[in-house]
Amino acid sequence: MNVRQGPSLLSISIALLSTVPGAVIAQEGAASQRTFSAPTLEVQASADASEEGLSPAFAGGQVAEGGRVGLLGNQDVMETPYNFTNYTELLIEDQQAAxxxxxLLNDPAVRVARGFGNFQQVYLVRGLPVFSDDMTYNGLYGLLPRQYLASEFIQRVQVFRGANTFLKGAAPGGSGLGGAVNVVPKRAPNHPLTQVTTGVQSGGQAYAAADVARRSEDGRYGVRVNAARRDGDTAVDGESRELSMTHIGLDYQGEDLRLSADLGYQDHLMDASQPNITIKSGLAIPDAPDASESIGQPWTYSESEDVFGTVRGEYDFNEAINGWLAFGLRQGEEEASFANPKVDNPNGDYKANLFDNTREDTVKTGEMGLRTNFKTGSIGHEVTLVGSVHDFESKNAYAGVQDGVSSNIYAPTSEPKPAYNYSGGELGNPGLTIKKHLESIALADQLSLMDERLLITLGARHQRIENYSYDYNTGAENTEYDDSFITPTLGVLYKLSQTISTYANYIEGVDTENAPSFVGNQAVANPGEALEPYTTNQSELGIKYESNSLGGNVSIYRSEKPTAGLDNNSIYRVLYDQSNTGLELSGYGKATQNLTLLGGVSFLDADADGNEAIGSPDTQANLNLKYDVPALPDLALDSRLIYTSSQYADSNNQQKVPSWTRLDIGARYLVPMGDDRLLTVRARVENVADHDYWASAGGYPGQGYLTVGAPRTFMLSATVDF
Structure with a gap:
């Protein structure tokens, strides 16, 4: 298998656009009627084909008034007893987020980490990981590229804080116990859209993208096509990246029937990227190395190529009953060569294992649901019944050598790639090693009482999980697990006024896990064994506030999560419960006519058998400020401050990782160009002080590897809106 090649997606997308029929060219949003005062998109069609459409943006445009809450569908923030935030396309564009x-760097309850032994993005929500392949795409698991997802696919990023198996089903990758991330794909807005963007950033990384959308004259049919290409060196000397993507989003809005479909492709290559770094047990955490120079060996790389798609439909049987059906597929291929350092002494000397791997994933998933509204006396009911199924197969092979590379993190040298001395399967022809089947059925009743001031959510999900593992070389079945369980929820929300809601909830999460081959450098006696799924219990209390211009949330929560590790016989099994207790405060909206704010603070006490859990800072804070300059109405300035307190890289709390603070600044300037064209120029500097820091510890349960924060990075882009 060789995935280290990819077509020019920009040229493909232009060809696709040329086939769009004239019938879908909108007439109702004439460019002469458009305003250039703010580059926002009002989207008529929802990505999930729901009747209510996409939730509108809140004041300031950076977050939305509501979003998808699992099987409950689109919910207003002020009317659901759960804690979530929905980041908009405008925020993504203004920050030039890739x-x-x-x-997710904007969320005080979230920090971004890495996968174990690879470059996969991992999102730590309330101190617990959400693997990038456990994100949902319009509510369906497993469809997005496993390692990394480009922002050009995204209309909204929805962050749910807390356990969520009842709402979304068990995550097939075995994460998501502290929260969830849902990605909403792009849809055609009400007016014609034709945008071309070019950009460059430190190191010479170049960027080009096209975003084109049309609706039919009657607004029923919509098509939106996005394509992007990134290529070149980064701000890290020695590192380079390439990314090609394209996405087509279609929708139909009928009187009773609504349909949507998505087809996406992404090819992502990383060469000589900063590796994960493990510090020898008992050794104090050394200073972070120079972030602007890659420690990665020049022959290390990771490439993943994915094709994925979904089809979704919703039908109104009458005014009180509607149903929906969704189906999705993904085919992914990966290959990589890693050499992740293990630092042996305070001077930064290290040894690294060579580890090459190939992987092929196939995902098939679907969901069917029915929702009805009725009353029993003065009590309103919204009853939802949902069934889901998820099938996952993964073919894997690996080869490597133990301690095959030696160097120093402060004075990195290029070493030759060593020859393999161990392997599992054939790199060129990986065999089936993992097969999972998940199916569930859930029932929810949302009751409204006291003139809809009191809202109660009741529900339960019956979840079944089948998990099989197979030998890399022989294909023989190693372990098998097949069991089912029920996860309930209870949520209560009371509207004290039009602007204040109080809420409480109890909800559970379910995790599945296979024993690894090694924990640190210690071999596991039961590698590959499928552990019995275990349940996380969470309770939460909170207050929500939203006026016409400002919103916020204060919440306290406590969760208990079983944690696995090695016992005295080197058996990997559940050893103890980790208890997470937290307090979160957030705010968003327009503080004044010209000042928009977004941010908050999160306090966390993560107790793991009497010690602080690995990679769980007790304080995280974010503050984003955007200022529209009154004297120059086309100019907006913004800044973002990110603070993360110290954390531990080992379970015994002997290796303390220092706190870090990062400042990012940016600007956006609008330039009318005549003939109904608009030029938007965006400039940004991230890590203004060029501070070298350890950005995260861990990201995979039980592991305390470190990742180096990004160096000072300059970004400049220009978008022409025709």
Whole structure:
């Protein structure tokens, strides 16, 4: 298998656009009627084909008034007893965010980490990981590229804080116990859209993208096509990246029937990227190395290529009953060569294992639901019944050598790639090693009482999980697990006024896990064994506030999560419960006519058998400020401050990772060009002080590897809106 090649997606997309029939060219949004005062998009069609459409943006345009809450569908923030935030396309564009991880840097309850032994993005929500392949795409698991998702696919990024198995089903990758991330794909807005963007950033990385959308004259049919290409060196000397993507989003809005479909392609290549770094047990955490120079060996790389798509439909049987059906597929291929350092002494000397791998994933998933509204006396009911199924197969092979590379993180040298001395399967022809089947059925009743001031959510999900593992070389079945369980929820929300709601909830999460081959450098006696799924219990209390211009949330929560590790016999099994107790405060909206704010603070006490859990800072804070300059109405300035307190890289709390603070600044300037064209120029500097820091510890349960924060990075882009 060789995925280290990819077509020019920009040329493909232009060809696709040329086939769009004239019938879908909108007439109702004439460019002469458009305003250039703010580059926002009002989208008529919803990505999930729901009747209510996409939730409108809140004041300031950076977050939305509501979003998808699993099987409950689109919910207003002020009318649901759960904690979530929906980041908009405007925020993504103004910050020149390249990936989901870049967007989630705005959330005080979230930090971005790495996968174990690879470059996969991992999102730590309330101190617990959400793997990037456990994100949902319009509510369906497993459809998005496993390692990284480009921002050009995204209309909204929705962050749900807390356990969520009842709402979304068990995550097939075994994460998501502290929260969830849902990606909403792009849809055609009400007016014609034709945008071309070019950009460059530190190191010479170049960027080009096209975004074109049309609706039919009657507004029923919509098509939106996005394509992008990134290529070149980055701000890290020695590192380069390439990304090609294209996405087509279609929708139909009928009187009773609504349909949507998506087809996406992404090819992402990383060469000589900063590796994960493990510090030897008992050794104090050393200073972070120079972030502007890659420690990665020049022959290390990671490439993933994915094709994925969904089809979704919703039908109104009458005014009280509607139903929906969704189906999705993904085919992914990966190959990589890693050499992740293990630092042996305070001077930064290290040894690294060579580890090459190939992987092929096939995902098939679907959901069917029915929702009805009725009353029993003065009590309103919205009853939802949902069934889902998820099938996953993964073919894997690996080869490598133990301690095959030696160097220093402060004075990196290029070493030759060593020869393999161990392997599993054939790199060129990986065999089936993992097969999972998940199916569930859930029932919810949202009751409204006291003139809809009191809202109660009741529900339960019956979840079944089948998990099989197979030998890399022989294909023989190693382990098998097949069991089912029920996860309930209870949520209560009371509207104290039009602007204040109080809420409480109880909800559970379910995790599945296979024993790894090694924990640190210690071999596991039961590698590959499928552990019995275990349940996380969470309770939360909170207050929500929204006026016409400002919103916010204060919440306290406590969760208990079983944690696996090695016992005295080197058996990997559940050892103890990790208890997370937290307090979160957030705010968003327009503080004044010209000042928009977004941010908050998160306090976390993550107790793991008497010690602080790995990679769980006790304080995280964010503050984003955007200022529209009154004297220059086409100019907007913004800044973002990110603070993360110290954390531990080991379970015994002997290796303390220092706190870090990062400042990013940016500007946006609008230039009318005549003939109904608009030029938007965006400039940004991230990590203004060029501070070298350890950005995260861990990201995979039980592991305390470190990642280096990005160096000072300059970004400049220009968008022409025709």
């Amino acid at each position: 990936s989901v991880g870049d967007v």
